[in-house]
Amino acid sequence: MIPRRRFLQAATVATVAAGLPATAAHAGDTRTGDAARTAPPAEGTLTDLGPASVASPLGNAEFAGGVLYAGSRGLSPNVVGAYDVAEDSITAHFDIPTGIGVWAMCKVGTDVYVGTHSTSDLYKLDTVAGALTKVASFPDHFIWTLAASPDGKVYLGTSEPGKVKEYDPATGATRDLGEAVPGEAYVRAIQADDTHVYAGVGANAHLIAIDRATGERRDLLPSELADRDWVSSMHVSGTHIAGGMNSLAELLILNKADPSDHRVVKATAEGEKYIVSVLIHDGHVYFAGRPSGTFYRCSLETGELEVLGVPYAEAATHRILAHEGRVYGVQDNAVFVYDPATGALDYRNLVQRGFRAAAEEPMSVHSDGERVYVGGKSGADIHDLATGEVTRLSIPGEPKTMLTVKDTTYLGVYTQAALYSHRAGDAEAKLLARTGNQQDRPRELAYDDRTGVLVMPTQPEPGHMNGALSFYSPHTGEYVTQRPAVERQTVYSVVTRSGIAYLGTLTQEGLGLPPVTTTARLAAFDLSARELLWQVEPVPEARYLSALALGPRRLYGMANTGVVFEFDLRTRKVTRSLQVGAKGGDLFVVGRVAYCGDGDKVYKIDLARFTAKAIVTGLAGEWFGGEPKLALDPSRRALYGVKERNLVRIAISGRR
Known part of the structure; x- marks a missing residue:
């Protein structure tokens, strides 16, 4: 693990400080002297524990001159940092005022274009003048990918649905080229040449060539690959198209003049699933795989595959670029540099070279009683409640859910639907299993004392049916997955x-x-x-049940609509329901009351009267994906959540 102060030591002055003092605030608390020091805090008292999770995750990058411009994701605001290769340092930052992340970048001359998502805006960074300008906005959820044509137009791949769009820097005009494939949700890769735009589509794989003049479309994907999931990464040269495909970790290489002349190259690392980035350069296709993090090279002429190394185990490579004879790979908070002449592979942490680190949108929160884990991109921040020290637990993915059983904390990690374990004080988390079965997003963790089994439900990969339940035995190490758990739904x-x-x-x-x-x-x-016993629909038209909790005689649940319901397990009937929050969040039963939250407020529910009142307001929690979380301290006297992007302790009484 990395102490946060070391993680941040080389960051810019604008970095969010990690050592903010804990402060408590409660409008009605006027106690002084010994009473204030010894009495428990009033219910609803907030203690600020500082930034919940500090990170510097990158989403893409582009070279202009001798500078690599790298865009962040999940920060507020996001930034483009200028990494001067010769100086080996970050020399400038440019704030991106809108959107929650930068996935897409390309260049036209000395201008770098930056695409954001949620909201989807297009920015131009004039690297000569050092000026940033928003040049276009789009209604799409995501701008996933950008590419420039030889004549200087910018093409965008978006979702949902998966569309191709054009921006003309000369006139400022935009053009909607429509859905690449009607009904498909994603254009995740895009390239352009003098005559065509090429779109990599998912969740059902297509490689679409769109004639820039006529709009005519042609699917270049070979028929034998028609059952694949995605063409999720792509690069073109004057003669070839190279596309990375999921979920079998295949690289497709097509001859542009004759697409029937093609080959499919399988990545060789054990368990490889995704080809996440591709570059055609100097007679080879360079590409990176996941989950291994392996860096490969394939000869265009012979198809010979080489494994060049693993720059950082299990890391995702968001972009591969060529610059002055070397090949650069962009990963979370770092770049690797490969020299084809010598075979040397160098790894450069950009935070250590001055890239801004800041509070990100957290994804999960959990307390083992002595510390609080906050999940984010590429790991979790661990807050020691006694000392205030914060350390970073690096994990190749995003911890979406966490649970402590005895002295071990388990973490369900996206994108591999992986299960990790961590013991307090250990420097690293241990990978226990990957779910497979076309699953990628853990949703929850629970432990059953009678069977000694940890239960982890997961959501399937994009475009796939049926979520799964996985069962892990800490005693035997056995990991078993059952799919589906509930037919045509996700748990x-x-x-x-x-x-x-x-x-x-x-x-x-x-x-x-x-x-x-x-x-x-x-x-x-x-x-x-290992069988389903019964199922009911407790809340009409609810899209999901965000949380479940058990009382002595009843089960309680919360729906995405903010409705809390009470359920009699004997009669299998909803006995009472109550509109509580603006949206669904976590729910905990503590004695004869329950606590839940909707991201802005924390509510206390009297389970006897079945009434609710807010004990905390104004949190404005900035949770990733807008899914609010809460954690219950094992003492059952505190909850943990976020106020904006800071971790807060919320005092509770557990009494009606």
């Missing part, structure tokens, strides 16, 4: 008791796949027999 929330797992579902299967069911379900699953 979103889970709680266990006495060998039974109670499941709350999400109607969405893989992203980009239209839901075939309309209402979220509550289901019971026998952990010994």
Whole structure:
């Protein structure tokens, strides 16, 4: 693990400080002297524990002259940092005022174009003048990819749906070229030459060539690859097109003059699934795989495959670029540099060279009683509650859910639907298993005392049907996956008791796949027999059940609509329901009350009267994806959440 102060030591003055003093605030707290020091804080008292998760994740980069311009994602604001290769340092930052991240960049002459998502804006960075200008806005959810044509037009690949768009820097005009493939949600890769725009499509793979003059479309994907998921990365040269495909880690190389002249190259690292970035350069195709992080090279002439190394184990490479005879790979907070002449592979941490680190949108929060884990991009920040020290636990992915059993904390990690474990004080987390089964997004973790099994539900990869349940035994190390758990849905929330797992579902299967069911379900699953016992729809038209919690005699749940319901497990009926929050969040039963949140407020529910009141307001939590989280301290006297992007401790009484 890395102490946060070391992680930030070379960052710019604008870096968010990690050592903010803890402060408590409560409008009605006027105690002084010994009483204030010894009495427990009033319910709803907030203690600010500083930035929840500090990171510097990159999404893309582009060279202009001798400078690599790298764009961040998940910060506020996001930035483009200028890495001067000769000086080996970050020499400038340019704030990107809109959007939650930069996935897409390209260049036209000395201008670098930057595409954001949520909101989707296009910026021009004049690298000569050092000036940034927003030049266009789009209604699309994401700008995933940008490419410049030889005559200086900028092409964009967007979602949802998967469209191709054009921006003309000469006139400022934009043009919508429509959906690359009607009904497909994503254009994740785009390239352009003098005559065509090439779009890599998912969640069902297509490689579409669009005639720039006539708009005529042609699918270049060979028929034997028609059942693949994605063409998710791409590069073109004067003679070839190279496309990276998911989920079998295949590289497609096509002859532009005769697409029937093609070859498919399989990445060789064990367990490889994705080809995440591609570059055609000097007679070779360079490409990077996941989850291994392996860097490969394939000869255009012979198809010979070489493994060049693993710059950083399991890291994603967002872009591969050529500059002055070397090949650069852009990863989270770093670049690697490969010299084809010598075979040398160098790794350069950009934060250590001055790239700005800042508070990111956190993804998950969990407390083991002595420390709080906050999940984010490429790991988790661990806050020691006794000392205030914050350390960074690096993990190749995004911890979406966490749970402590005895002295071990388990982390469910996206994108591989992976399960990791971590013991307090250990420098690294341990990979226990990857789910496979076309799953990528862990949704929850629960442990059942009777069976000794950890349960992790997962959402399928984009475009795929049926979520899964995985079962891990800490005693034996066995990891088993069952798919589906609830037919044509994803399990979103889970709680266990006495060998039974109670499941709350999400109607969405893989992203980009239209839901075939309309209402979220509550289901019971026998952990010994590994079979579904029953299922009901407790909240009409609910899209998902965000949380479940068990009381002595009843089960309680919260829907995405903010409705909290009480459920009689004997009669399998909803006995009471109550509109509580603006949206669904986590829910905990503590004695005869329950606590839940919607990202802005924390509510206390009297389970006898079934009434609710807000004990905290104005959190304005900036959670990644807008999915609010809460964690219950094992003492059952505190909750943990975020106020904007700072971690806060929320005092609770557990009493009506």
